[in-house]
Amino acid sequence: MKSVRFVTFGCKANQYDTQVLREALLRRGLAETDRGADLVVVNTCTVTAEAGRKARQLIRRVVREHAGTKVAVTGCLAESEPEILREIDGVEWVLGNGEAKRPVNFLRELGHDVDPEELGIPAGITAFAGHTRAFLKIQDGCDKACAFCIIPAVRGKSRSRSIPELEAEVTRLVRAGHVEIVLCGIHIGHWGLDRGQVLADLMEVLARLEVPAHDGSPAAFRVRLSSIEATEVDERLTALMAAHPGRIAPHLHMPMQSGDDAVLARMNRWYTVEQYLAACDRIRAALDRPAFTADILVGFPGETEEQFERTLQTARRAGFARVHAFPFSARPGTAAWELAGRVPIEVVRDRRARISEAAAELGEAFRRSLDGARETVVLEGFSGLSGRYQRVSIPPERLHGPPPKAIEVVLEARVDGDRTELLGAPLEVGV
Numbered sequence: 054m055k056s057v058r059f060v061t062f063g064c065k066a067n068q069y070d071t072q073v074l075r076e077a078l079l080r081r082g083l084a085e086t087d088r089g090a091d092l093v094v095v096n097t098c099t100v101t102a103e104a105g106r107k108a109r110q111l112i113r114r115v116v117r118e119h120a121g122t123k124v125a126v127t128g129c130l131a132e133s134e135p136e137i138l139r140e141i142d143g144v145e146w147v148l149g150n151g152e153a154k155r156p157v158n159f160l161r162e163l164g165h166d167v168d169p170e171e172l173g174i175p176a177g178i179t180a181f182a183g184h185t186r187a188f189l190k191i192q193d194g195c196d197k198a199c200a201f202c203i204i205p206a207v208r209g210k211s212r213s214r215s216i217p218e219l220e221a222e223v224t225r226l227v228r229a230g231h232v233e234i235v236l237c238g239i240h241i242g243h244w245g246l247d248r249g250q251v252l253a254d255l256m257e258v259l260a261r262l263e264v265p266a267h268d269g270s271p272a273a274f275r276v277r278l279s280s281i282e283a284t285e286v287d288e289r290l291t292a293l294m295a296a297h298p299g300r301i302a303p304h305l306h307m308p309m310q311s312g313d314d315a316v317l318a319r320m321n322r323w324y325t326v327e328q329y330l331a332a333c334d335r336i337r338a339a340l341d342r343p344a345f346t347a348d349i350l351v352g353f354p355g356e357t358e359e360q361f362e363r364t365l366q367t368a369r370r371a372g373f374a375r376v377h378a379f380p381f382s383a384r385p386g387t388a389a390w391e392l393a394g395r396v397p398i399e400v401v402r403d404r405r406a407r408i409s410e411a412a413a414e415l416g417e418a419f420r421r422s423l424d425g426a427r428e429t430v431v432l433e434g435f436s437g438l439s440g441r442y443q444r445v446s447i448p449p450e451r452l453h454g455p456p457p458k459a460i461e462v463v464l465e466a467r468v469d470g471d472r473t474e475l476l477g478a479p480l481e482v483g484v
């Protein structure tokens with residue numbers, strides 16, 4: 054096999070896993086291509102029934118369009134329904150998360166006789182080619198058992214990577230030119246528990262980490278926590294975020310799932326609405342205009358109109374900058390699969406639309422509140438993401454040259470009817 058194509062579904066952790074495999078295969082001499090490869094690696098997701106359907110559809114299309122292509126399917130779907138995948142014509146290998154996470158095992162399965170020493174595979178990755186932001190998986194697996202979630206069954210218990218390994222990987226990624234490192238995983242608030250540590254221990258190290266740039270000066274970079282449970286943002290972590298606003302992005306994606314206690318209990322979530330909102334209030338009091346974003350699951354079995362209304366109210370009270378509202382999707386193998394009271398699809402669609410409408414209003418209000426704030430924007434072209442996870446445009450005439458990777462700006466909220474756009478006025482030349 055000479056050429057390989059990668060297709061990735063799902064979360065940041067999956068994208069990171071693909072990058073680990075990509076680096077291993079390219080190191081073995083395969084060339085990456087977009088089409089017509091000898092080998093296609095499909096890294097799948099099973100978080101919703103829809104994610105599984107899309108992956109199967111793509112696999113069938115690849116096999117149909119490129120006779121002779123061999124397909125290796127990996128990721129969560131390969132773990133949860135290997136038999137179904139093996140029956141698809143053209144699928145040569147179905148490799149569950151165990152093999153996929155160890156690139157050496159993966160290569161052996163594909164017939165490469167690999168000596169790990171000779172391969173010189175470092176733990177983790179060396180770059181996220183073509184991106185200014187890099188994902189870094191700090192842990193895998195989850196010890197919780199939310200009723201709607203299949204992930205613990207396909208990724209196992211929480212396992213954390215060590216501080217020295219992560220410190221080395223952040224250093225490598227920053228030296229490779231990445232100016233934002235997004236810490237991801239399956240349940241990052243549980244990072245360290247299997248090692249007798251807590252996430253704040255890791256964040257303290259990363260907050261102080263100095264990485265020399267190629268000219269010897271300290272490289273500028275920030276880290277962002279991806280999804281983290283509100284109840285796991287403790288006082289120490291909050292204090293670190295407050296003390297290092299340039300290094301730790303003032304943005305927290307805290308899955309809320311529902312704003313009603315009875316629904317949360319049925320989901321087997323471990324907090325109440327009051328506890329969730331108390332965490333938001335505590336963090337908001339400590340940081341300058343932090344951005345809170347959230348996942349909300351609509352149409353969980355038994356969710357009544359009143360319970361949904363409470364979710365809407367709670368979302369407004371939390372003041373989210375953005376919401377990912379997703380409809381309940383019954384997955385065999387989860388506790389929710391057995392639950393009575395499925396909400397009719399048209400009701401789910403209506404609730405999802407109402408949440409999205411409320412979220413759009415909240416997003417507008419949040420953007421307007423940022424007028425005058427000072428931010429570092431990580432650019433890809435003339436627009437990019439601020440620390441508070443807002444899209445900011447820098448008018449080209451303000452830059453006097455090609456856009457840098459990152460730039461410090463003062464934000465201007467430009468209101469046009471119902472829409473608010475954020476523009477950046479550069480303060481100094483970026484990195």
Ligand code: SF4
Nearest residue numbers: 195197198199202204
């Ligand atoms: S915390 Fe719940 S939703 Fe998140 S991965 Fe674990 S079981 Fe799934």
